[in-house]
Amino acid sequence: MVKPSTQHFKPYREANNWVDYKEVFMIALEAQNRTHLVDPKHTVVDEDLHQAQQKFPYKVFRDNMLHHEAKSIVKSYAKTKDTALVWQKICETYDKSMSTSLNGDAILQ
Secondary structure (H helix, E strand, O other), rough: OOOHHHHHHOOOOOOHHHHHHHHHHHHHHHOOOOOHHHHOOOOOHHHHHHHHHHHHHHHHHHHHHHOOHHHHHHHHHHOOHHHHHHHHHHHHHHHHHHHHHHHHHHHHO
16 A cells, blocks of 8 residues: 555646546555545445545645646535545546547557
């Protein structure tokens, strides 16, 4: 297990790099044993602990989501800081985006 550090997460600037960013982001969360914080199906046992743990990935989102759409999604959850919902919304947005599809097609060719 790796000590949580925001340095393990790279900035997300361009939509056409989404597939790589998503993979690297999840690898960093796995290394820090924090994947449950972005899993909407995770059952929370200790609400206080869960809220305290969510502050770290929310800070990562605030600092590293530099693309305009991702930044607005993160800001829309500023009150709840629900990182599972933030991640789910960001994934929905970029998994279906045209630039992600075009980039995936270019890689295959």
